[in-house]
Amino acid sequence: MxxxxxxxxxxxxxxxxxxxxxxxxxxxYDADKIVSQINTLKDAFADLPLKIKYAVKSLTNLSILKLMRQNGTEVDTVSIQEVKLAMMAGFTPEEILFTPNSVSFSEIQEAVELGVVINIDNISILEQFGHTYGNSKSCCIRLNPHIMAGGNHKISTGHIDSKFGISYYQMRHILRVVKTYNMDISGLHMHTGSDILDAEVFLQGANILFEAAMEFPDLQFIDFGSGFKVAYKESDNTTDIKKLGKRLGAAFRAFCKKYGRDLEIWFEPGKYLVxxxxxxxxxxxxxxxxxxxxxxxxxxxxxxxxxxxxxxxxxxxxxxxxxxxxxxxxxxxxxxxxxxxxxxxxxxxxxxxxxxxxxxxxxxxxxxxxxxxxxxxxxxxxxxxxxxxxxxxxxxxxxxxxxxxxxxxx
Structure with missing residues (x-):
């Protein structure tokens, strides 16, 4: 403006x-500003296999979704209705991540039938998914890294009292479930909340995901969520995306070398983009x-x-x-x-x-x-x-x- x-x-x-x-x-809404934010994130991670999964819940208008798709993003959804809106906007099932919380297993089954990528944040649901699909359908696991991050406590999602994600302290339980049902785990995910300023928060969470990832030999991606802080006042500090790209990018490349092959790096910006x-x-x-x-x-x-x-x-x-x-x-x-x-x-x-x-x-x-x-x-x-x-x-x-x-x- x-x-x-x-x-x-x-x-x-x-x-x-x-x-x-x-x-x-x-x-x-200013379309040029949205495109600029997308490009800033792309530039920061230009030397990595990046996927930007726009968090649909922040603004679901179909024209906005089409603008996102036109500019190379994919989407993160949290309800079956958002999944269907994304498909109406032209996203393919493979481009849609479904990360619900506290939904019935029948809603997850409906998403599976639509062919989208399933992200599970509850051991009970993980067990039901394994029992129902075995290794015929892959899924992602959302871990709670127990990191207090973000601004208002209502938008912090990675601390120990959060309802989101499976505690990384429950890793042994997760591995038993995965082994019992011979499950195909395609990705690991975390999201610690919004208004994160410090790259150290992402690096702290990244180290937890990197350690956990060594237990899963067939991963395709690691999803770091989002939480990039935007300016609400002229004097506000914001997340230094370029610095984050440099520091987290280096850590990610080092991890991939240790893992034995390159994985995709995913982010789920919502507020940051719009x-x-x-x-x-x-x-x-x-x-x-x-x-x-x-x-x-x-x-x-x-x-x-x-x-x-x-x-x-x-x-x-x-x-x-x-x-x-x-x-x-x-x-x-x-x-x-x-x-x-x-x-x-x-x-x-x-x-x-x-x-x-x-x-x-x-x-x-x-x-x-x-x-x-x-x-x-x-x-x-x-x-x-x-x-x-x-x-x-x-x-x-x-x-x-x-x-x-x-x-x-x-």
């Missing part, structure tokens, strides 16, 4: 014009002054962007309509009948009723976590692609709220 001729623009398209054409609230591409545009309904605070009440809320209330996530907010206005201090709140705050005490160019505000870093876990709470419609989505704004999801209407309701005779 750039400020050009006193207007905020994406690829030359003004955000104000997008708001006027498509209405607010609306999610807007977060910074997204802007959530809302309109200021009211300016309300209290003895302590000046509130800007907007035409959206935690029903559309849950992260600030769910994770205490910080999202920068700026005034699209008045970029040259005097800076004032505002708290931006939503229209949901709950405490519903996007940001406290934010310095912004003066906000007037009717102004369009933009909430940054809205590409990941925005629309994908949206709901109809308070019976509000979910917003539209727009993709700026090759210098043009394209509608990629229509705003919901009243019939969308009632479509699946069944009224009984009263």
């Amino acid at each position: 750039e400020l050009k001729d006193n207007a905020y623009c994406i690829q030359g398209v003004q955000l104000q014009q997008i708001a006027e054409e498509f209405g607010t609230p609306v999610y807007v 977060s910074e591409s997204g802007y959530f545009l809302v309109s200021a309904n009211t300016i309300k002054t209290t003895p302590a605070t000046v509130f800007v009440g907007v035409n959206s809320g935690m029903n559309h962007l849950l992260r600030p209330m769910m994770y205490d996530a910080y999202h920068e907010i700026f005034n699209v309509s008045n970029p040259g206005g005097t800076k004032r201090l505002y708290s931006v709140v939503g229209y949901i009948c709950e405490t519903d705050t996007f940001g406290w005490d934010r310095p912004m160019n003066e906000v007037r009723e009717g102004d369009v505000l933009a909430i940054k870093n809205a590409g990941a876990y925005g629309i994908s976590m949206a709901s109809n709470y308070n019976s509000r419609f979910r917003p539209a989505e727009v993709l700026v692609y090759k210098g043009k704004a394209h509608l990629i999801r229509k705003r919901e209407e009243m019939e969308d709220l009632t479509r699946n309701q069944v009224q009984i005779e009263m």
Whole structure:
């Protein structure tokens, strides 16, 4: 995004014009930013057999999935519905990793029938998989390395109290199950959480996977998950992808030499690829002054962007309509009948009723976590692609709220 001729623009398209054409609230994504993030990751691991498995749960729109496929990524999915969306977008079963948690075995069987790569994070499910398929179907095993990493505790997934993965302390049990059913283990996987800054965290987890991998002679890949930190503020530190590529790449090459052959290296970025591409545009309904605070009440809320209330996530907010206005201090709140705050005490160019505000870093876990709470419609989505704004999801209407309701005779 750039400020050009006193207007905020994406690829030359003004955000104000997008708001006027498509209405607010609306999610807007910059395709060029997504492609840039993909290429940064590719460049960092250019000398390794890399596969980027986009974490679909972060943003599932079919047009985004097609953009990912067009630019050489594959996908990581966590539900059978995401598997089917990925296939609708043109991904082949071999390009789809299925990493569910706490699902029924019947859902895993459905994924097996579709031919996707299965990732298992529970010994009980591993036993059922082995009993059902033996070595006729391969699978990956997700290990919990017991590493505390990431920001908010709700997005840390590799610590000892996490529900995700099989503890690496249970390796002997895993090996007994694999031997009993003569299972074909094609990969090992870990994911420690989001907002990881230090390459040392990946290296610490990598050493655990490398040690475990020596027990499995037929591996095809090792999957390091993701968790790369993106910037939410100008002063934020971010994951140094180039440094990570250099250090983890060297460790991976050394491991492959010890293992006896080259394996593929996989990552599953979600937030890293789409977060910074997204802007959530809302309109200021009211300016309300209290003895302590000046509130800007907007035409959206935690029903559309849950992260600030769910994770205490910080999202920068700026005034699209008045970029040259005097800076004032505002708290931006939503229209949901709950405490519903996007940001406290934010310095912004003066906000007037009717102004369009933009909430940054809205590409990941925005629309994908949206709901109809308070019976509000979910917003539209727009993709700026090759210098043009394209509608990629229509705003919901009243019939969308009632479509699946069944009224009984009263």
